Amino acid sequence: SQKLEQSRRENRATFSFEFFPPKTAQGVQNLYDRMDRMHDFGPSFIDITWGAGGRLSHLTCEMVKVAQSVYGLETCMHLTCTDMGKPKIDAALKEAYKSGCTNILALRGDPPREKEKWEATAGGFRYAKDLVKYIRDTYGNHFDIGVAGYSEGCEDQEDSDLLIDHLKEKVDAGATFIVTQMFYDVDIFLNWVDKVRAKGITIPIIPGIMPIHTYAAFMRRATWTKCHVPPAWIEALEPIKNDDVEVREVGKGLVAEMCRRLINAGILHLHFYTMNLAQATRMVLEELGLTPDMETPLEKPLPWRPSLALG
Numbered sequence: 641s642q643k644l645e646q647s648r649r650e651n652r653a654t655f656s657f658e659f660f661p662p663k664t665a666q667g668v669q670n671l672y673d674r675m676d677r678m679h680d681f682g683p684s685f686i687d688i689t690w691g692a693g694g695r696l697s698h699l700t701c702e703m704v705k706v707a708q709s710v711y712g713l714e715t716c717m718h719l720t721c722t723d724m725g726k727p728k729i730d731a732a733l734k735e736a737y738k739s740g741c742t743n744i745l746a747l748r749g750d751p752p753r754e755k756e757k758w759e760a761t762a763g764g765f766r767y768a769k770d771l772v773k774y775i776r777d778t779y780g781n782h783f784d785i786g787v788a789g790y791s792e793g794c795e796d797q798e799d800s801d802l803l804i805d806h807l808k809e810k811v812d813a814g815a816t817f818i819v820t821q822m823f824y825d826v827d828i829f830l831n832w833v834d835k836v837r838a839k840g841i842t843i844p845i846i847p848g849i850m851p852i853h854t855y856a857a858f859m860r861r862a863t864w865t866k867c868h869v870p871p872a873w874i875e876a877l878e879p880i881k882n883d884d885v886e887v888r889e890v891g892k893g894l895v896a897e898m899c900r901r902l903i904n905a906g907i908l909h910l911h912f913y914t915m916n917l918a919q920a921t922r923m924v925l926e927e928l929g930l931t932p933d934m935e936t937p938l939e940k941p942l943p944w945r946p947s948l949a950l951g
């Protein structure tokens with residue numbers, strides 16, 4: 641596409657935003673307003689997550705429809721296998737199709753809140769690769785299909801080499817792009833990318849970037865995902881932990897520097913976990929010079945697919 645060519649020429653990174661369905665009607669309206677404003681930053685696409693265990697899943701479909709057809713945002717719908725028999729999967733895919741959505745992030749899913757371990761649903765799918773294959777078999781090439789990648793292990797599998805074997809199975813089943821878990825250690829990530837490439841996986845790898853909103857949230861998420869935080873980050877943030885404004889300012893610099901290293905390594909698409917908030921993500925994008933300005937005004941959106949990402 642034209643945009644891809646332009647990015648390649650300018651070595652200018654593209655980016656996308658992840659949102660999740662809010663719990664209240666007011667929250668949904670606020671998020672629509674924010675999505676509309678964040679449209680002006682120029683994301684290539686946005687994601688809407690699928691609630692654990694199908695919680696708020698009707699809202700995911702609804703938000704995909706609004707983002708895609710009302711706000712004209714290229715949208716990627718997350719879809720999981722948790723508590724989803726085939727009829728529910730079919731209904732969700734049909735909704736996405738009818739909304740004009742052409743991108744699905746196919747996941748196994750987290751266990752429902754009340755359960756500790758994940759269990760397959762009768763008549764449903766066991767692994768994300770089964771869902772990928774089903775979408776491919778049912779819809780041909782209509783959907784770009786993304787899958788999750790774990791550079792630092794995941795909840796029920798810490799062996800990152802075995803996870804790469806499982807990632808390869810998802811790609812062989814028909815996935816066309818990979819979105820990774822959040823991370824802060826670029827060396828670990830790039831080392832993992834090398835291993836993924838060595839396995840013969842060639843589709844784009846899109847890194848998940850979590851901007852820093854507050855020190856408490858930063859530490860909570862890093863602990864929860866068990867991702868390695870470089871000691872220099874703690875040294876920079878811990879002394880100012882009670883000053884949210886300062887934490888966002890210093891955090892912006894740290895996250896932007898990490899993004900620069902990724903861009904220099906040829907990872908030219910950044911996926912931001914916005915946590916439904918605009919400010920910290922905007923600050924990082926501005927620091928990277930990726931928001932539109934007089935010299936690089938917002939382009940008229942061109943058809944874009946996550947599998948066009950460079951990286």
Ligand code: FAD
Pocket residue numbers: 688689690691692693718719720745746747748749750751766767768769788789794795796797802803806809810819820821822848
């Ligand atoms: P899979 O790739 O199917 O792997 C699940 C487990 O099965 C792993 O332990 C894997 O090693 C193992 N496995 C896979 N294949 C085999 C095999 N052949 N033999 C034996 N074991 C195998 N969760 C949500 O509920 N909603 C969301 O919207 C959501 N969005 C996400 C977005 C991203 C970018 C990421 C990284 C995660 C997201 N998650 C979401 C979380 C995800 O659902 C969980 O991490 C889940 O535990 C694993 O999902 P998966 O798609 O990676 O599963």
